[in-house]
Amino acid sequence: MRYLGLRFLQSCLLLMGVSVLSFLFVEAAPGNFLDEVRLNPQISSQTLARLREQYGMDQPLAARYVHWLHSVARGELGFSFAYNSPVAPLLLSRARITLLLTGSAMLISWLIALPWGIVTAEKRTGWFDSGSSFVTALLLATPDVTLALGLLLFAIRTNRLPAGGMMSLAAENQSQWLQIKDIAIHLLGPLLVLVLVSLPTLVRHIRAAMIDALESPCVRAARAHGIARSRILLRHALPMASNPLISLFGLYLGSLLSASLLVEVVMSWPGLGPFLLEAILARDVYVIIGTVMFASLFLVGGMLLGDVFLFIADPRIRTERLA
Amino acid sequence: MPLADKSAAWPVLEVRGLCKAHTQGRWWQRQFQVRALDNIDLTLNVGSTLALVGESGAGKSTLAMCLVGLLEPDAGEIVFDGRRLGELRGEERATLCRKIQLIFQDSAGALNPRMSAAEIVEEPLVIAGEESRLRRQRALRAMEQVGLPSAWSNRRPHELSGGQRQRLAIARALLLEPKLVILDEVLAGLDLSIQGQISNLLLDLQSEHNLSYLCISHDLAHVGQFADEVAVIHQGKITGGNRAPQAIDQPRERVFSARAGAGG
Numbered sequence: 001m002r003y004l005g006l007r008f009l010q011s012c013l014l015l016m017g018v019s020v021l022s023f024l025f026v027e028a029a030p031g032n033f034l035d036e037v038r039l040n041p042q043i044s045s046q047t048l049a050r051l052r053e054q055y056g057m058d059q060p061l062a063a064r065y066v067h068w069l070h071s072v073a074r075g076e077l078g079f080s081f082a083y084n085s086p087v088a089p090l091l092l093s094r095a096r097i098t099l100l101l102t103g104s105a106m107l108i109s110w111l112i113a114l115p116w117g118i119v120t121a122e123k124r125t126g127w128f129d130s131g132s133s134f135v136t137a138l139l140l141a142t143p144d145v146t147l148a149l150g151l152l153l154f155a156i157r158t159n160r161l162p163a164g165g166m167m168s169l170a171a172e173n174q175s176q177w178l179q180i181k182d183i184a185i186h187l188l189g190p191l192l193v194l195v196l197v198s199l200p201t202l203v204r205h206i207r208a209a210m211i212d213a214l215e216s217p218c219v220r221a222a223r224a225h226g227i228a229r230s231r232i233l234l235r236h237a238l239p240m241a242s243n244p245l246i247s248l249f250g251l252y253l254g255s256l257l258s259a260s261l262l263v264e265v266v267m268s269w270p271g272l273g274p275f276l277l278e279a280i281l282a283r284d285v286y287v288i289i290g291t292v293m294f295a296s297l298f299l300v301g302g303m304l305l306g307d308v309f310l311f312i313a314d315p316r317i318r319t320e321r322l323a
Numbered sequence: 324m325p326l327a328d329k330s331a332a333w334p335v336l337e338v339r340g341l342c343k344a345h346t347q348g349r350w351w352q353r354q355f356q357v358r359a360l361d362n363i364d365l366t367l368n369v370g371s372t373l374a375l376v377g378e379s380g381a382g383k384s385t386l387a388m389c390l391v392g393l394l395e396p397d398a399g400e401i402v403f404d405g406r407r408l409g410e411l412r413g414e415e416r417a418t419l420c421r422k423i424q425l426i427f428q429d430s431a432g433a434l435n436p437r438m439s440a441a442e443i444v445e446e447p448l449v450i451a452g453e454e455s456r457l458r459r460q461r462a463l464r465a466m467e468q469v470g471l472p473s474a475w476s477n478r479r480p481h482e483l484s485g486g487q488r489q490r491l492a493i494a495r496a497l498l499l500e501p502k503l504v505i506l507d508e509v510l511a512g513l514d515l516s517i518q519g520q521i522s523n524l525l526l527d528l529q530s531e532h533n534l535s536y537l538c539i540s541h542d543l544a545h546v547g548q549f550a551d552e553v554a555v556i557h558q559g560k561i562t563g564g565n566r567a568p569q570a571i572d573q574p575r576e577r578v579f580s581a582r583a584g585a586g587g
Contacts, residue, residue: 216432217427217429217432217433218432218433218434218435218436220393220427220433221425221427221432221433221434221492222435222446223393224388224391224393224424224425224427225421225424225425225446225447225495225496225499226417226420226421226447226450226499227446227447227449227450228450231449231450236435239435239437240435240436240437313437314436314437315436315437315479315481316436316479316481319479319481319482
């Protein structure tokens, strides 16, 4: 408990650091939300001054930061100038859509990568492993945007997949089941891109961790004692390979909100990606800071969860930390 | 400690003309073969101890791996308990191979760090399909037999000392009631008093279960004290056949002279 408490405290301090840096970077960027409004000749300088005062832009950075901290304590995460509403509810509705995409992509990626990595490690000198190395290297070398654009081109040329969005207009008045089906069809494209992007890294990590485990003296000893191959794989090698994989899982969990931003923008998935891009273009600072904080919260939470899993899974870490 | 009567001994293990070569270099590199075992002949009698002494890289561990079936020899035959291992396949071979147990030098690495002491010891019985309660009882008995209290059954390997871990490895090997135990540098890395304790334990177990030991070491001082015979291996070849330990009073010199002889 003491270990977990300490890790929690570290995470809170890290988040504080991220929030301060976010404020400093956004402040250092040129321009603000009212710059475009100022170009409109119909808006008087008095109105502009009133808006500046209303949005708190006339206050020093420290005062704005304290004000923002108060709004975080109220669960609002600041105020969006563009939407004229607190940031948190705006973020939450988009984060749900992003999580639907990244969560299913992560689940599918791990479900495919685990057996794939294990089989390539087990048969590491065979043709399957060579073929797998080639495919994963090819996927690693292909940028996310190229994959997303390629799939978009496929969707437009063949009409087999929707070219963007989350739901067709026609599906809005239909039954719940048909709506779910429609969302699933729209999900396919960005999901496929995300799975193809994350698969090669995962497969290679799992393969490397499994090879290390399979070549360990402990597995050699188990083989010498006549333990069955399947038991060696599941009871010895996989648990031994799990430490780096649990850490990787924590990182993946942490990047759930940020992993798909680019793919969402390219494939018009209405999640956090397009929302953040709009906010950056409009200089809607609290939305930017809120999104960064939300993504950081997920990252820190994911790593914390990874640490907890490691703590549970490895008796050596338990003994070391409890000592 | 009195040893079992070896006057009417018959060979539990006979190795005839065993060869094993390792290919080095990847497919895009120049490949060459290293002869790890070159026409090895060995005989080990029931209830006796043969020490196989040689420097690092001489082929001792390769021979051990071939004997337990972790490596397939290129040529030659291994006759264990009157049966040719090379002629056996599948479950029949696996069952016979379980009667040859190998204990490694690196006990810390050879024991799964995530398993408790009892789980480690009882694991070979899982494949024998024994019921879990009975399995645990036998594991605890084996632990007590090697001097580990059954109250330590939930301890993990990292919570035990080097000597205790080696005892645990011995308990695991004993559980399948082996006829031949290969001790691969089991005393290396332990301090003198622990070496003495483990040696005594091995001798006690040998006389109790009529075990045969193939004791692999790079140092005759480690194994000479309880070996009945010694064979010196150099560059994959046995030089001079089986001899009494007293015949090799200065092992290092003998190993070097054997090397000079082989080289010449």
